[in-house]
Amino acid sequence: MKKIISCIIIVFACTSLMPYVTQADAMAFNVKAILPTTQNNPDVSYFDLRLKPAAKQKIAIEMSNNTAKAITLKTAVNTASTNSNGVIDYSASKVKQDKSMKVAIAELVTGPTQITLKANETKTVAYQIKMPQESFDGVLLGGFYIAKKQDEQMNETEEKQQIKNEFSYVIGLKISNTDKKIIPKLALNAIATTEKNDKTLIAATLRNTQAAIISGLKIEAKLTKKGSEKTIVTLKKEQLGMAPNSAFSLPIDLEKRALSNGEYTLTVAASDKTNNKWQLTKDFTVSQAVTAHEEQTTTPKQAFPWTLTISVGIIVIALIVVLVLVIVRKNKRN
Template sequence: MNTKLEIVLFLLSAAIIVSLFPTSVQASSNIVDFSVQAKIPENQIDKTKSYFDLKMNPGQIQVVEIDVFNNNRTKIETFIADVTFATTNDNGLIDYSPKSVKKADQSLKFPIVDLVNEPHKEIVIPPGKSRTVTFTFKMPKQKFNGVLLGSIHFKKKIDKIETKKSSETIQINNQYAYVIGVKLTETIKKVKPELHLIKIKPKLVNYHTAIIAKIQNSEPTIVQGMKIDSKIFKDGSNKILYSSNKTGLSMAPNSNFDYAIDLKNNQIQPGIYRLKMKAIIGDQMWVWDEVFKIGNEAKELNDKAVEVKQNYFWLYFSVGIFLTLVLSILFFFIAKKRKKERKE
């Protein structure tokens, strides 16, 4: 058969097979099909901001309003709104995504979510229409300096039919969300951050070996432009094993995060180590020099890690001992045989 004809027949057959067994690849249907806008009240501190930056008083009750727009012209949509407190993620950035109050730092006395009588709401909106959702905040009676920071997080509710459809196709599911910040302030007194080194331990970060230092900002103030310099040594040695330098870090008020020192895909080795770390915020500086121990947890972490460099020292050592023993026995018998032959 002619080669060109074979190619044509092959391509035609492939096209028929694909048509018989279609694979559907779809983008998520919820791409930018809604929007939100805060209604800025009179007690807004900075009226150029599109989030809530409110001057409050002890015990004050404040109602905030947000317009939610359903941009889908053909379908009734349900949207979920959650009030949440701000945290710091492990990249050293302020995080406004919803989370449980159980994850709040111990120094956070008044999580914003606890100031709202109904922190979770669902809003049903007809096609092409908008609705105003309200949240009522009640400030603590106790006066405080600094800020309470959080957000109102909006996303579209995905119904069961859409979930079932997505499981039948190869779904590129990008669910969009909107976040409107909430910053509550009672006094103009500036509060300086106070950092603490809470814990040092080995950990997998995205399945890669690392040592993490848990850092806490125990004060109700926002940290910006933080610099951290860290070095790890074997205890009693001045040789730097690993180091990390990061700038431009931020932290939410009364929060903590795991600052990771990458081990460059090396295995976590049990032993006693020393961490020297320095953090700088403006004209403030904190210096830590702490000894920590890595124990049996190293093996479990190494087993779960990806791209980790294997340590074959003991294998090579054992093979070397075995070969030395075999050669010694072999030489012994050869020498014994030669000695016997000479006697004969």
């Protein structure tokens, strides 16, 4: 009987060793900017560089492998954009630049896009910046996006799951020529109706057309029928941000309200933390009526619990084996 109990314990021990993701995976590597003498603000940990027109500047990033096996890091220099949540984003590489952007910071930087580090190795990786010939006021903004390259032998499902859980670092890169302060300018562009996640929305494009960062942005948007003062729907947002010379689509939920064909007016009152204020108004046409949209409650698709199923199966098989052994032993005694 002791042997049988030992078998059961071994089975349970084996099932407890099923693969799982730990917090240590997120600490597989770390990176640090090595600030050059052209650093404009020495109190920050990202690159904030003051460079002259046509200047060439070498910068470096220290990358460390904290694991006992070799890893490969992939790096990309991205121009800062603004995502649909009103957050400055340094991770997106394929974003259409606003037409007001004269120079994209990603076009100025060259260097390796993959770095292999041996077990517990630290390496200093160099990048080169080549400034445009003409001087500019304001700031260029972007960042180094650094992530661990995944195993090439992963199947498609594993790779998608790994990308979803990808751990990455961003080191900001800000470049200026002068001290001249540029006042941000907010503009309201294209407006249209759209659908997302079973909701009917008004999508209003907001643009920051200057080489200046907008922080602490507050927005109050109001939709009315053209020529009417009666509000159909309002939206209030706070603590938004916008990258220099960028645009994003502000989603305004119609909250199940219907819109008939016709002319409408969107009014946006906005301000930032430096007390810049904007009052924006734009008329637009709804050519296809929007019916009152009832939200559908959907149940998210759950992944099949393979680990639990296999574990239970092993335990059931072990119990059957134990039961058979007990019956055989009892029959022998009889």
